[in-house]
Amino acid sequence: MKYLWTEDTGAGFHYWQLMNEYLFQNEYVVESKGSNQGLLDAVRALIPEKEDVYFLAFDLVYDNMDIVNKYLELQKAVRAYPEQIIILDMLCFEYIILAFDRLIEWTGTGKTDKIAIRKDILSAIKDHRIHLEEISGQKTREYLMKFKRFSTERVLKAIVNELTENDMWQIKGKLMGNCWYQDCCPAENPDKKRCRMDPGMSGAEKITELFKAAVTQELIRGMP
16 A cells, blocks of 8 residues: 655645545545644554555754754654655645745736745745745845744745635635635635636646646655
């Protein structure tokens, strides 16, 4: 059997379930362990069967020492089964969405200030963290200074949630917004922005395009 274990819950877990369905034709058993600690504990207790392979989606940002310490423990835990337990090169679910090249086009967001901030942040992400010294935009620097406890993951969650706040595109609920994976339809509330997609593009085509984007393909490289 092939397994994909994630710490993600809600929309993040839904993302992995959809990937399994549309990209891998349900070849994987996808399970959420609820948190990075839950994932670490599950791996520590794991003794894989001979034919089993486990892929681990563990969020890693290098400016959060608690996460770094758990990641080091995770690396120790997988050493006994290096061919059967494989850690994906994961930053976080929100980064996957933020870096998607058609995000602004699809959501139709008019937040020009946040669009500019997104561009600055993406250009400054290297080695699993935002390099503040590489951000020159004044408005972006002011935006980042508002975080009382700065961390790359906290910033990514904040900016991507603002860019996907339309109910049909949101990624912070129990499921990803309908427009990510269903045929195009207007938001139920007429005061909300409508789905901006070409109605000729099916839900399956949209979610598959997300999975075939460079950021996702780099993440899952090596998964059979």
